[in-house]
Amino acid sequence: QGNTVPVQDTMTVYRKKIDELDKEIIHLLGERMQAAKAIGAYKMTHKVAVVQPDRFNKVLQQAITEGKKEGLSETFVKRLYEDVHAESVRQEEELKQH
Numbered sequence: 001q002g003n004t005v006p007v008q009d010t011m012t013v014y015r016k017k018i019d020e021l022d023k024e025i026i027h028l029l030g031e032r033m034q035a036a037k038a039i040g041a042y043k044m045t046h047k048v049a050v051v052q053p054d055r056f057n058k059v060l061q062q063a064i065t066e067g068k069k070e071g072l073s074e075t076f077v078k079r080l081y082e083d084v085h086a087e088s089v090r091q092e093e094e095l096k097q098h
């Protein structure tokens with residue numbers, strides 16, 4: 001059928017967009033982890049606890065607010081940020097081993 005080619009093209013265009021956005025997301029997450037590690041290094045020198053629940057709660061609330069503007073559910077943003085936070089804490093803790 002002649003219409004299968006344009007359908008493929010449309011999907012290819014959007015998938016290319018998704019691939020680009022995914023690259024940006026990963027790049028930004030990497031940058032975020034670098035910032036967390038810089039904070040982790042400061043904490044290590046000044047004997048400050050890695051996990052800061054009040055700060056994380058603020059970060060989470062900000063993300064939920066921004067997420068809502070983008071049509072993202074609170075549940076999704078919460079799950080996502082709990083994972084991001086866990087990785088951030090893991091990377092800060094890892095600094096102590098070196």
Ligand SMILES: C=C(O[C@@H]1C=C(C(=O)O)C=C[C@H]1O)C(=O)O
Pocket residue numbers: 035036039050051052053055056059084085088089092
């Ligand atoms: C990066 C920090 O360390 C931890 C990680 C956080 C984060 O990833 O946003 C927030 C609070 C801390 O539990 C920080 O204290 O700011």
